[in-house]
Amino acid sequence: MSTSAITEAAPLSLCAREPHVPADRLVAEMVPPPRFDAVRFDTYIPDPNQPSQTQAVEVLASFAAGLGGAHATGAGRRRWFQKKPPAPAAPRGVYLDGGYGVGKTHLLASLWHATPAEPSLKAFGTFVELTNLVGALGFQQTVATLSGHRLLCIDEFELDDPGDTVLVSTLLGKLVDAGVALAATSNTLPGKLGEGRFAAADFLREIQGLSAHFRPLRIDGEDYRHRGLPEAPAPYADEQVTRAAHATPGASLDDFPSLLAHLARVHPSRYGALTDDLRAVCLTGVTPVPDQSTALRLVVLADRLYDREVPVLASGLPFDELFSDEMLNGGYRKKYFRAISRLTALARDAKGLVAQ
Incomplete structure (x- = not known):
C-alpha cells in the first residue's frame, strides 16, 4: 500500500x-442494542442437550403475552379498597440465571420485542446503563420517567457493588409499586457452575424486598460464542x-x-x-x-x-x-x-x- x-x-x-451525551439520549437509547435488534424467540436455537433452554423460551413467551393488558398501576391501587384480600398475584418479574454465552441477553431482548406495547412503553438496558441514567436524571426523575412503562429489562445485573445494588433495588421497588413488570439477567460465576441456583440466590438476596416479584429461570449450557467455533485468531x-x-x-x-x-x-x-x-x-x-x-x-x-x-x-x-x-x-x-x-x-x- x-x-x-x-x-x-x-x-x-x-x-x-x-x-457529550444529553440525558434524553440515554432514555431514548434504552432499547435492545443493534446486535439484538432482530432477535426473537424463534431465532433462539436451544441446545438439544439442555432442556432448560427450551423451557425458558416457553416461560418467557407466556410472560410476554401476559403483559398485553392495561398498565397495572390502577389495578394495584384499587386493591387497597377491596374488602377481601386479593389472591396472590403471579410474579411480575423474571430472572434469567445462567452462565456465560447461554443466550440470556438474546432471550431478554426477545422478551422486549414480544411484549405487546409501544417501544416507548418498554425499556431495555444494562445495569450500568440504568445506574448512569439515575446519575444523569436523578432518582426521582428516573422513577417518574420509567413508571409509565409496561416492562423494564435489565441485562447483566451486577451484584458486586453494594451501593449500586441498593440504589437499583430501591428504584425497582418504586417501579413495581407503579405496575412495571421486570426482567433481569446476571451471570453464574465460572467457578460456581453446577452449583444449582447460586446466581439466583445471590440476586434474590440482594433485592430482598423484591424477591417475591421474580421467578428465577435457570438456563444451563456452554458459551455459544465458543460452541463448535474456531479459536479466536492470535494477535x-x-x-x-x-x-x-x-x-x-x-x-x-x-x-x-x-x-x-x-x-x-x-x-x-x-x-x-x-x-x-x-x-x-x-x-x-x-x-x-x-x-x-x-x-x-x-x-x-x-x-x-x-x-x-x-x-x-x-x-x-x-x-x-x-x-x-x-x-x-x-x-x-x-x-x-x-x-x-x-x-x-x-x-x-x-x-x-x-x-x-
Whole structure:
C-alpha cells in the first residue's frame, strides 16, 4: 500500500473523541442494542442437550403475552379498597440465571420485542446503563420517567457493588409499586457452575424486598460464542493492524495504553457514543491492564462494542491475558470473564479485515 493511499484513508481515533451525551439520549437509547435488534424467540436455537433452554423460551413467551393488558398501576391501587384480600398475584418479574454465552441477553431482548406495547412503553438496558441514567436524571426523575412503562429489562445485573445494588433495588421497588413488570439477567460465576441456583440466590438476596416479584429461570449450557467455533485468531503484528485500519472505512486506530488513559477521562455513560459510526476498532500494543479501575472501564467499553457488533483487531497480547490472576479471582471476576468472552468473539469477527 502506498504512503499516499494511507494518508488519504487516515483512520479515526477513539482517543480524539470526547462525546457529550444529553440525558434524553440515554432514555431514548434504552432499547435492545443493534446486535439484538432482530432477535426473537424463534431465532433462539436451544441446545438439544439442555432442556432448560427450551423451557425458558416457553416461560418467557407466556410472560410476554401476559403483559398485553392495561398498565397495572390502577389495578394495584384499587386493591387497597377491596374488602377481601386479593389472591396472590403471579410474579411480575423474571430472572434469567445462567452462565456465560447461554443466550440470556438474546432471550431478554426477545422478551422486549414480544411484549405487546409501544417501544416507548418498554425499556431495555444494562445495569450500568440504568445506574448512569439515575446519575444523569436523578432518582426521582428516573422513577417518574420509567413508571409509565409496561416492562423494564435489565441485562447483566451486577451484584458486586453494594451501593449500586441498593440504589437499583430501591428504584425497582418504586417501579413495581407503579405496575412495571421486570426482567433481569446476571451471570453464574465460572467457578460456581453446577452449583444449582447460586446466581439466583445471590440476586434474590440482594433485592430482598423484591424477591417475591421474580421467578428465577435457570438456563444451563456452554458459551455459544465458543460452541463448535474456531479459536479466536492470535494477535497480529502492529503493521498488519495499522494497514487494516487504513484500508477499512470507518475504522479507528489507537495505541492500547493511550486508549486506556483516554477512557479515564470519559464517563462510562458516554462509551456508547464513543463508538458511534465505527466499522471496526484497531488496537496496537495490547498489554495487561494495570489496575482494577482501568479494567472496569475496559469492561464497559467491551460491552458497548459487543452490543454494536464492532469487530476488534489487535496486536500485542491475546485478550485472555488482559487481566491478572488476582483480578480473575477477585470480586469483579464475572465482569472480566464476560469481557474476555466478548472481546474474543469480536476478534474472531475482525479476522476478515486482514489481507491474507
